[in-house]
Amino acid sequence: MPEEGRGPAAFLLSAPALVGLLLFVLLPFLLAVALSLTNLRLGSPLPLEWVGLEQYRRILNDPSFLHALINNLLFVLTVVPVQTVLALAMAMLLNQRLGAIAWFRVLFFMPVVFPLSLVAVVWVLIFAPGPDGPMNALLELISFGAWTPRDFLHDEQLALPAIMLTSIWQGTGFQMVVILAGLQAISAELYEAATIDGAGCWQRFWFVTLPQLRNTLIFVVLVTTILAFRLFDQVQIMTQGGPHDATTTIMFEAVQSAFARQQIGSGAAMTVVMFLVVLLLSLLQRRIASQEREVS
Amino acid sequence: MATVEYVHVDKEYPNGSRAIEDFNLLVEDGEMMVLVGPSGCGKSTALRLLAGLDPVSHGELRIDGIRVNESSPQLRNIAMVFQNYALYPHMTVRRNLEFPLRMMKLPKAERVRRIEETAGMLGISELLERRPRQLSGGQRQRVAMGRALVRHPRVFLMDEPLSNLDMKLRTRIRSEIASLQKRLGVTTIYVTHDQVEAMTLGDRIAVLKEGKLQQCGRPQELYDQPANTFVATFLGNPGMNIFRAWSDKVTATLKLAGGGWQIPLEPLLRRKPILAQYVEHPLLAGLRPEAFSPRPTPVAKVLIESVESLGHERLVHFVPLGETPAAERETLVARLPGPQVEKVGQSIELGFDSGQLHLFTIDGKTIG
Ligand SMILES: Nc1ncnc2c1ncn2[C@@H]1O[C@H](COP(=O)(O)OP(=O)(O)OP(=O)(O)O)[C@@H](O)[C@H]1O
Ligand SMILES: [Mg+2]
Numbered sequence: 001m002p003e004e005g006r007g008p009a010a011f012l013l014s015a016p017a018l019v020g021l022l023l024f025v026l027l028p029f030l031l032a033v034a035l036s037l038t039n040l041r042l043g044s045p046l047p048l049e050w051v052g053l054e055q056y057r058r059i060l061n062d063p064s065f066l067h068a069l070i071n072n073l074l075f076v077l078t079v080v081p082v083q084t085v086l087a088l089a090m091a092m093l094l095n096q097r098l099g100a101i102a103w104f105r106v107l108f109f110m111p112v113v114f115p116l117s118l119v120a121v122v123w124v125l126i127f128a129p130g131p132d133g134p135m136n137a138l139l140e141l142i143s144f145g146a147w148t149p150r151d152f153l154h155d156e157q158l159a160l161p162a163i164m165l166t167s168i169w170q171g172t173g174f175q176m177v178v179i180l181a182g183l184q185a186i187s188a189e190l191y192e193a194a195t196i197d198g199a200g201c202w203q204r205f206w207f208v209t210l211p212q213l214r215n216t217l218i219f220v221v222l223v224t225t226i227l228a229f230r231l232f233d234q235v236q237i238m239t240q241g242g243p244h245d246a247t248t249t250i251m252f253e254a255v256q257s258a259f260a261r262q263q264i265g266s267g268a269a270m271t272v273v274m275f276l277v278v279l280l281l282s283l284l285q286r287r288i289a290s291q292e293r294e295v296s
Numbered sequence: 297m298a299t300v301e302y303v304h305v306d307k308e309y310p311n312g313s314r315a316i317e318d319f320n321l322l323v324e325d326g327e328m329m330v331l332v333g334p335s336g337c338g339k340s341t342a343l344r345l346l347a348g349l350d351p352v353s354h355g356e357l358r359i360d361g362i363r364v365n366e367s368s369p370q371l372r373n374i375a376m377v378f379q380n381y382a383l384y385p386h387m388t389v390r391r392n393l394e395f396p397l398r399m400m401k402l403p404k405a406e407r408v409r410r411i412e413e414t415a416g417m418l419g420i421s422e423l424l425e426r427r428p429r430q431l432s433g434g435q436r437q438r439v440a441m442g443r444a445l446v447r448h449p450r451v452f453l454m455d456e457p458l459s460n461l462d463m464k465l466r467t468r469i470r471s472e473i474a475s476l477q478k479r480l481g482v483t484t485i486y487v488t489h490d491q492v493e494a495m496t497l498g499d500r501i502a503v504l505k506e507g508k509l510q511q512c513g514r515p516q517e518l519y520d521q522p523a524n525t526f527v528a529t530f531l532g533n534p535g536m537n538i539f540r541a542w543s544d545k546v547t548a549t550l551k552l553a554g555g556g557w558q559i560p561l562e563p564l565l566r567r568k569p570i571l572a573q574y575v576e577h578p579l580l581a582g583l584r585p586e587a588f589s590p591r592p593t594p595v596a597k598v599l600i601e602s603v604e605s606l607g608h609e610r611l612v613h614f615v616p617l618g619e620t621p622a623a624e625r626e627t628l629v630a631r632l633p634g635p636q637v638e639k640v641g642q643s644i645e646l647g648f649d650s651g652q653l654h655l656f657t658i659d660g661k662t663i664g
Contacts, residue, residue, distance in 0.1 A: 199399050
């Protein structure tokens, strides 16, 4: 940190942000940690007790919660890379100075501004069972009739991929816009220099675009990862976590536990676990990112 | 090494602006050709066309006599130094130098050898592990040159490579570039808007204006025999004085600057017989600032308007006091040796060496 980053003025200037952070982020988190150490249940006649790590022991032995953890991981491992690559490809396409590009930008960004719940409802219709469901019809068409109609959202194998598809459709636009901004910040002279130095278009991508986009990509991947861990809306609307926990997620389990079963203590424990997982991943990602600094 | 030819080259940008028109130029093998002209005259465009960054609209580009219009930039083996250097910010200096070599798929040992050789030649061996942002402007400039030279290109292009440097550094690197270019013998096209750079660096200079080639030749040639008033005023600092002239048949004299100076036509006609066609026509006359001195004939009374003293010499701005009304008088400038002795508002006698008189048609073309 440079010298001017310290001193009372700096503190004063950052005070509003700090107060907000304390009030709306740190305080609720500490409260969640505290609650997760109790047996708090809404409307329970039992007295409030300090139970230590009992809630954590319990949720880690809860098969539904373990399912949720695995689902979340699968979701992150699929959605983050696929969505990032897609967004990068789309951004590169839109970065060409073509005529109708402004319209495409609007088109690709549109899913982002739709409310998630609306998107989910639309996709429930798309995934409708029977041969008349649009997705079934499409798959039948492109497989020349080899596809037998399935009920995606009630199928243990297909429910999670269906939700992944929805999320990718919804989230790619945002990533694309961020990446596009990153692409446009790259000086055209660098590409020209690389061209003259003998680089073809693939080499320009590899040696100029990617390294120049590095910080943008790290940001985008980090944000998408965190959003992926918070997966809730689509699950709530499309599958309710089913069938047989095939699509349940940590957030979904936490909400279920806290508000459906009114077990505030265990719900709080679940969110704390999620927080720790996200924190761990963020640290890991940062470490990887800083090692990759010398992109050759 | 290689020769470069522009043959009737036109460049029209998609928005309709014509950057270059009917451009013809032959750059000899190993020659240092300087393209010079005011901002927006198409110098960068000329380089970008040759490098293959922009397509030619009409005409032909040849390297070693072979048409290259269609070949991709990667295949032309032309190196270029950009005005802002365009170093790869995420790579060390070593990687920057190595980049074109890797694109050529040279083996590792050869790459290392060439990097060491080039870095040694440019005096940047100690900087190899740094990144561009850890370098000063002059160091970046050298790295940019290194990246261009390391691949032993057929043609070396430089687009105002010194314009971001301070005066002293510019002078030093300028002479370094000159000697490096002579030593390596690479065919080079050097773009600048600075006439001093052009005069000192170029084997030959090509002067451009609004996309059209005005004149091409050795620096002294352009200085002594400018093809038109544009070249005459562009080269030299300050440029040539241009002012009205009129040749009178009856008195057989040439009246300059509204009759302030009058010189006999006879010797001029002997020197430039073609001048006979222009007798009794309005003409333009040109005199370099250093052609003036208080002594030689013809002498005329001039009014001093201002004086800039440079210590060892002075630039005297003056108006000749002729028959013309005050409103039409033209201000000229003379370069006189020694410290300032004149006062503003004073009138003195000033003459010039008529051997150094240039004459142009009224639309600016040189006569004779
Ligand atoms: N990409 C472009 N699209 C349209 N017009 C252009 C483009 N690039 C340059 N021009 C026009 O072409 C003309 C020549 O431009 P160019 O960059 O070659 O000038 P220059 O001589 O290099 O000037 P400077 O000394 O300022 O660098 C200018 O009038 C400019 O406006
Ligand atoms: Mg230019």
